[in-house]
Amino acid sequence: MSTSTSTIETCLAGPLALEIVWNGDTVAGLKLSWAEGKSLELRTPAGEAVQAALARYVAGEGCHWPELPYAWDGTTEFTRQVLTELAKVPAGQKVSYGWLAARVGRPKAARAIGRVMANNRFPLIFPCHRVVGTSGALTGFGPGIDMKQYLLELEGAA
Structure with missing residues (x-):
C-alpha cells in the first residue's frame, strides 16, 4: 500500500x-x-x-504470524520490550504479569505490565490473552473475558 x-x-x-x-x-x-x-x-x-x-x-494447527510493518509511533521503549518478550510466550502457555515484569528486568512492575496489556494495539499477534493474574485468574482483556477464555481453550491452556 x-x-x-x-x-x-x-x-x-x-x-x-x-x-x-x-x-x-x-x-x-x-x-x-x-x-x-x-x-x-x-x-x-x-x-x-x-x-x-x-x-x-x-484450526488448531499452531500459528506463525507473518512479519508486519507495525507502527510503533507513540510507543515507549518499555512497551516495545514487553510486547517483544510477550511474543516469545508459546501458544498454550499462560504467564503472570509479575513473570513478564521479571522477564523484562522490572520485577516490581506488574502494574505497568497490566497497563501495557490494556493498551496493546496488536492483540493476538502480541498475545496479551496469555497473561493472567498470579493466581491464574483471567483478568482484563479488551475483547472480553469470554474471548480470552476461548483463545486459551483453543490453545489448550485453559
Missing part, C-alpha cells in the same frame, strides 16, 4: 475476526472481535498472509 490514508482489512476464521488497521504502509493496530456480522475483506498480500495464519490458528 502506498497511500497515507487509513484502510481496514478484515480477516475471518471460525468465530474470530481480526481487523488490520493500516495507516499508509504500516499497521496502526489490530482489532480482535467475534466474527458475527463481519465479512471477509482483504486488500493486500499482508492481509492474505494474516488470513491464512488466523485460519491455521483457529
Whole structure:
C-alpha cells in the first residue's frame, strides 16, 4: 500500500475476526472481535498472509504470524520490550504479569505490565490473552473475558 490514508482489512476464521488497521504502509493496530456480522475483506498480500495464519490458528494447527510493518509511533521503549518478550510466550502457555515484569528486568512492575496489556494495539499477534493474574485468574482483556477464555481453550491452556 502506498497511500497515507487509513484502510481496514478484515480477516475471518471460525468465530474470530481480526481487523488490520493500516495507516499508509504500516499497521496502526489490530482489532480482535467475534466474527458475527463481519465479512471477509482483504486488500493486500499482508492481509492474505494474516488470513491464512488466523485460519491455521483457529484450526488448531499452531500459528506463525507473518512479519508486519507495525507502527510503533507513540510507543515507549518499555512497551516495545514487553510486547517483544510477550511474543516469545508459546501458544498454550499462560504467564503472570509479575513473570513478564521479571522477564523484562522490572520485577516490581506488574502494574505497568497490566497497563501495557490494556493498551496493546496488536492483540493476538502480541498475545496479551496469555497473561493472567498470579493466581491464574483471567483478568482484563479488551475483547472480553469470554474471548480470552476461548483463545486459551483453543490453545489448550485453559
